[in-house]
Amino acid sequence: MKAPVSAAVQAVLSMAVLMTTQHAGAEQISKTQPADARGEVEIVNVAGSVEVSTWDRSEVQIDADLGSNVERLDFRKDGSRTYIKVVLPRMSSGGGAADLVVKIPRDSGLIVNTVSAEQIIKGVRGAQRLQAVSGGIETEFGPGDLELKTVSGSVIARGLDGKGLVRATTVSGDLEITKAGPELDLNTVTGDMNVTLDRLDRGRIKTTNGDLDLTTALGDDARLEAEAINGDLRFHLRGEIDAEFDIETFNGDIDNCFGPEPRRSREYGPGNELRFSQGKGGARVHIKTLNGTVMVCKR
Amino acid sequence: MSDQRHKDDPLSQMLASLPREVPPERDLWQGIQAEITKTPIVTDAAPVVHFASTRWFQIAAGLLLVLATSFTTFVVTRQSMEKDAAMQMAQQQQQQQQQVPMAAPPLNAMPASFGPEALGADYMKARSDLNQRFQERVKTLPPSTRAKLERNLADLRHAADEISKTLSENPSDPLLQDLLMSTYQRELQLLADVSEMPLSNPVRTDL
Numbered sequence: 001m002k003a004p005v006s007a008a009v010q011a012v013l014s015m016a017v018l019m020t021t022q023h024a025g026a027e028q029i030s031k032t033q034p035a036d037a038r039g040e041v042e043i044v045n046v047a048g049s050v051e052v053s054t055w056d057r058s059e060v061q062i063d064a065d066l067g068s069n070v071e072r073l074d075f076r077k078d079g080s081r082t083y084i085k086v087v088l089p090r091m092s093s094g095g096g097a098a099d100l101v102v103k104i105p106r107d108s109g110l111i112v113n114t115v116s117a118e119q120i121i122k123g124v125r126g127a128q129r130l131q132a133v134s135g136g137i138e139t140e141f142g143p144g145d146l147e148l149k150t151v152s153g154s155v156i157a158r159g160l161d162g163k164g165l166v167r168a169t170t171v172s173g174d175l176e177i178t179k180a181g182p183e184l185d186l187n188t189v190t191g192d193m194n195v196t197l198d199r200l201d202r203g204r205i206k207t208t209n210g211d212l213d214l215t216t217a218l219g220d221d222a223r224l225e226a227e228a229i230n231g232d233l234r235f236h237l238r239g240e241i242d243a244e245f246d247i248e249t250f251n252g253d254i255d256n257c258f259g260p261e262p263r264r265s266r267e268y269g270p271g272n273e274l275r276f277s278q279g280k281g282g283a284r285v286h287i288k289t290l291n292g293t294v295m296v297c298k299r
Numbered sequence: 300m301s302d303q304r305h306k307d308d309p310l311s312q313m314l315a316s317l318p319r320e321v322p323p324e325r326d327l328w329q330g331i332q333a334e335i336t337k338t339p340i341v342t343d344a345a346p347v348v349h350f351a352s353t354r355w356f357q358i359a360a361g362l363l364l365v366l367a368t369s370f371t372t373f374v375v376t377r378q379s380m381e382k383d384a385a386m387q388m389a390q391q392q393q394q395q396q397q398q399v400p401m402a403a404p405p406l407n408a409m410p411a412s413f414g415p416e417a418l419g420a421d422y423m424k425a426r427s428d429l430n431q432r433f434q435e436r437v438k439t440l441p442p443s444t445r446a447k448l449e450r451n452l453a454d455l456r457h458a459a460d461e462i463s464k465t466l467s468e469n470p471s472d473p474l475l476q477d478l479l480m481s482t483y484q485r486e487l488q489l490l491a492d493v494s495e496m497p498l499s500n501p502v503r504t505d506l
Contacts, residue, residue, distance in 0.1 A: 131496070133440060134444040151447065169488075169492060171447065172450075187485070190454060208482070229462070250465065288474055290462060
């Protein structure tokens, strides 16, 4: 009986020694300072993670776990803006990781710049500008606008109240957007996009090789432009549809669940086009692809 | 009063005495008739079209002139742009030979079928500058991210090449023109976005 207990103690001690060794030189910081309730918080962190949540206080609180390669954490207020910046040594090879847990005023704006750090943001109602290179971004947003840029990181964005403009650019990262405001501007190269909205008023979507799945109702005067080279564009339209459709593809197919059949746009070559008006025709939908397939259906 | 004075005028009198008709010295009509009979008879079935005098000829000539001018402008501009592109390529190759070889996709010369004449030298320079910044910036990124970026940039350039090639076979297709322009814009946007990405090792600033 004693032998197993001894082994367990040894294992726990070994783990403790290992963890101590790994965190040699690491530092934990916890600070709070006053901030404007509707100000802006800017966070810069190269690697690790950034978690932001909100509260009703006019204060910014940070709990930071700084890796051994981190030189220091700057945390200061300048006017209505609060800065949180993980500073690495000048000759650092860029490996300094830090895990930041930040609380900001609920209506504050937020700017986050990371390289390979993950971003998780909850409950922010002010405008957000989030940028990552390879790290993923997961955020709740609205009614403030949301601007996202990533290279390979994926994006999950959930609207809190269906308001605000969403502008997102990814290179290879996938985009998943739900309950966003009625205005969208999305751009990817190879990333896939899955977007679900209550209503769309203005939309501009461009992809090279990524696919799009857009589920939404169209506003009375909506304007939607979508473009793909090789990606497939699928539109699942909710509710009554009052729109004029103008769909062109050079090499792709058009698959529509309502309206007339597409027709060939060239007598002696590839190409399909579909132009028709549905209902009152107040909205305008313009879709074009080179090789991608277009699907327009009712949900 | 005036007519009376003219009649008294000697010059007018001499003029009035001249014969009203002068017969030819020899009869030319027989010769003319003989020439006409030699000429083939023209029928309605094969109408002779007097090109120089028809309205269609004038329109066709106008169109031809417009086409010739456009084509000349196109060729001259394209040659100029190709020359610029070739110079850019040569400079880049020279730089690449001097520097460490880069894994990023090469900055291809703009396809000759469409683009240069419309986009111009300023575009080429902006693209080249952005590409250089992109290459510098991408070196600082983690290898996996760098590989993804380079692959996606290559995808964009491949798409542009594909559209350009298709456009050369369908030069008046507005859909292809739109898609090509859009792809060029997106390539520039990607180069610019990456150039502005946060550094892996941010510059230390005293706050």
